[in-house]
Amino acid sequence: MFTGLSTFPLTPIRDDRVDLGAYGGLIDRLVDAGADSIGALGSTGSYAYLDRAERRAVVETTIEHAAGVPVIVGIGALRTSQVLALAADAQAAGADAVMLAPVSYQALTPDDVAGLYEDVTAELSVPLVVYDNPATTHVTFSLELHAHIAHLPHVGALKIPPIAGGADAARERVQALRAVLPEHVRIGISGDGFAAAGLLAGCDAWFTALGGTIPQAMTAIARPALEGRTADALAASDRLAPLWDLVAEHGSLRVAATLAEHLGLVEAPCLPRPLLGLRGGDRERVRDVAEELGLTG
Amino acid sequence: MFTGLSTFPLTPIRDDRVDLGAYGGLIDRLVDAGADSIGALGSTGSYAYLDRAERRAVVETTIEHAAGVPVIVGIGALRTSQVLALAADAQAAGADAVMLAPVSYQALTPDDVAGLYEDVTAELSVPLVVYDNPATTHVTFSLELHAHIAHLPHVGALKIPPIAGGADAARERVQALRAVLPEHVRIGISGDGFAAAGLLAGCDAWFTALGGTIPQAMTAIARPALEGRTADALAASDRLAPLWDLVAEHGSLRVAATLAEHLGLVEAPCLPRPLLGLRGGDRERVRDVAEELGLTG
Numbered sequence: 001m002f003t004g005l006s007t008f009p010l011t012p013i014r015d016d017r018v019d020l021g022a023y024g025g026l027i028d029r030l031v032d033a034g035a036d037s038i039g040a041l042g043s044t045g046s047y048a049y050l051d052r053a054e055r056r057a058v059v060e061t062t063i064e065h066a067a068g069v070p071v072i073v074g075i076g077a078l079r080t081s082q083v084l085a086l087a088a089d090a091q092a093a094g095a096d097a098v099m100l101a102p103v104s105y106q107a108l109t110p111d112d113v114a115g116l117y118e119d120v121t122a123e124l125s126v127p128l129v130v131y132d133n134p135a136t137t138h139v140t141f142s143l144e145l146h147a148h149i150a151h152l153p154h155v156g157a158l159k160i161p162p163i164a165g166g167a168d169a170a171r172e173r174v175q176a177l178r179a180v181l182p183e184h185v186r187i188g189i190s191g192d193g194f195a196a197a198g199l200l201a202g203c204d205a206w207f208t209a210l211g212g213t214i215p216q217a218m219t220a221i222a223r224p225a226l227e228g229r230t231a232d233a234l235a236a237s238d239r240l241a242p243l244w245d246l247v248a249e250h251g252s253l254r255v256a257a258t259l260a261e262h263l264g265l266v267e268a269p270c271l272p273r274p275l276l277g278l279r280g281g282d283r284e285r286v287r288d289v290a291e292e293l294g295l296t297g
Numbered sequence: 298m299f300t301g302l303s304t305f306p307l308t309p310i311r312d313d314r315v316d317l318g319a320y321g322g323l324i325d326r327l328v329d330a331g332a333d334s335i336g337a338l339g340s341t342g343s344y345a346y347l348d349r350a351e352r353r354a355v356v357e358t359t360i361e362h363a364a365g366v367p368v369i370v371g372i373g374a375l376r377t378s379q380v381l382a383l384a385a386d387a388q389a390a391g392a393d394a395v396m397l398a399p400v401s402y403q404a405l406t407p408d409d410v411a412g413l414y415e416d417v418t419a420e421l422s423v424p425l426v427v428y429d430n431p432a433t434t435h436v437t438f439s440l441e442l443h444a445h446i447a448h449l450p451h452v453g454a455l456k457i458p459p460i461a462g463g464a465d466a467a468r469e470r471v472q473a474l475r476a477v478l479p480e481h482v483r484i485g486i487s488g489d490g491f492a493a494a495g496l497l498a499g500c501d502a503w504f505t506a507l508g509g510t511i512p513q514a515m516t517a518i519a520r521p522a523l524e525g526r527t528a529d530a531l532a533a534s535d536r537l538a539p540l541w542d543l544v545a546e547h548g549s550l551r552v553a554a555t556l557a558e559h560l561g562l563v564e565a566p567c568l569p570r571p572l573l574g575l576r577g578g579d580r581e582r583v584r585d586v587a588e589e590l591g592l593t594g
Contacts (some may be wrong), residue, residue, distance in 0.1 A: 008314065016378045024587035042402070043402070046373055048402035048403075049375050049376045049402070050376075051379075076347055079346045079569050079571075080569075080570035081313045081569075081572045082348075102571070103402065105340070105345035105400065105433050106340070106345075106433060106548065106550055106572055107433075107548065108571065108572075109433070109573070110437070110571055110573045111576075112572055112573050113571070115570065115571050115573060116570070119570065119571070124427060135404070136402050136404075137405060153436050162495070194422070222540070251403065251404065252404055270376075272376050272378075273376065273377035273412065274376075274399070274405065274409045274410070274412050274413035274416070275378045275403055275405075275409055275418065276406070276408055276409050276412060279408075
């Protein structure tokens with residue numbers, strides 16, 4: 001389940017409610033594009049902003065539309081008991097796996113983080129993806145902490161943040177992780193602009209944020225990368241350099257939201273306030289890049 | 298209302314539920330110590346970890362026990378509509394003021410932050426404290442953003458983070474803020490080890506984390522500082538240097554929790570998981586410092 005292209009759709013918000021109709025359409029689109037798995041309620045799916053009932057409805061809609069494609073559900077929350085409740089809901093709805101980031105308000109110690117994963121994995125019946133996203137959680141995992149958590153029961157994969165520094169840096173990082181993780185734990189790269197390098201460096205999966213909205217464009221990179229066709233994969237990724245620049249500037253969520261609005265997949269604005277969509281020149285530039293790169297087909 | 302010593306109690310958690318009995322006792326203690334105001338559901342009160350019903354119960358208990366001392370209620374949450382609901386609850390319960398930090402998961406832009414305060418102040422009937430806490434929100438306010446927000450209706454005070462660099466740095470920072478804030482907006486310092494310098498530099502209030510648990514010790518600093526007795530205030534603060542060192546190492550929440558447990562004010566462990574209390578040698582050191590400094594009386 002934790003190999004290939006794992007696509008993370010937006011959860012469109014309209015008048016402060018989840019637009020389940022538009023959301024179902026996003027899932028259909030991922031199934032049609034041949035996604036290897038669907039990541040509901042990732043950071044791109046605004047999980048942290050939604051309440052329990054909203055998250056339950058999103059999981060149910062995902063599974064209804066997934067047509068058998070494996071569904072991974074984000075269960076992160078600030079308090080352990082909230083995470084446990086969300087895990088139970090996801091499992092009851094039929095999720096194939098869950099994904100957990102150590103969301104923080106007070107800075108978490110390594111012991112806090114370890115304790116969170118211990119408490120949650122003790123209650124699971126499906127595999128868990130450890131979600132390492134320092135940009136949103138402000139938690140930095142040491143290799144030692146990764147190793148401890150990856151040996152807990154039910155841990156099936158690790159979603160790692162982008163690796164800057166090119167192919168050599170990516171290889172080094174993946175090797176360092178492999179050296180401490182159990183063999184059965186898969187590694188998935190995130191940071192779409194860094195994904196080709198990550199897959200070529202030996203990652204098993206690509207957890208894609210933009211691929212939740214423009215899956216075909218990401219498949220065009222993932223396919224050669226997963227087949228080890230280095231030059232083709234890097235060329236396909238480099239072709240989208242203007243898109244990666246936009247992500248570096250605005251973050252993938254706001255770029256994905258603008259793309260989805262431009263493509264007519266969701267109503268604008270689709271993000272939960274206080275998050276504002278891109279406006280003015282920033283919005284126009286996303287539209288221009290989408291047209292230039294042929295991302296609107 | 299936004300002058301003097303504003304004390305922020307813990308919200309003790311026992312078996313994953315708010316211990317309202319112990320909490321009421323903490324409020325009684327603050328009233329007895331002559332606190333100028335009580336800050337319910339601050340960062341020290343673990344507001345970010347509690348659900349709406351828990352927060353409503355905490356506000357009601359605070360007001361029941363406050364004996365007329367003004368009550369400021371933290372209303373921060375990730376989503377604007379959640380903040381609005383919490384503001385309505387706090388006002389309905391009789392809060393004298395509310396306090397709002399721009400809690401983040403996705404990094405917030407200055408426009409997001411401004412929009413949050415615009416949306417919330419438009420619905421308020423009580424004064425609002427702008428809560429600038431980069432350590433937990435990861436938002437950095439520019440002077441321009443502070444000025445914009447402070448001019449919104451109902452903004453009554455600004456809670457600023459600790460100012461490192463001593464008396465001169467504190468004076469400079471306070472003057473820079475005064476230059477852009479409307480005259481009626483009060484400035485409150487936080488970071489207990491920096492509070493004497495902050496008050497002497499012209500802050501109107503001290504929003505104290507440890508003072509929610511050991512109010513007398515903080516009053517001994519606040520009184521001379523508010524009367525402009527520089528040497529006495531600094532000496533009273535310097536006397537607690539070992540305590541400030543513990544706060545620098547572990548954060549004020551974990552130190553306050555350990556003190557409250559040691560004093561028998563709350564059952565241990567009192568923090569919401571995944572936050573773990575201090576353990577082993579760290580715990581012993583807090584106890585030793587409390588005994589040495591006479592904080593247990």
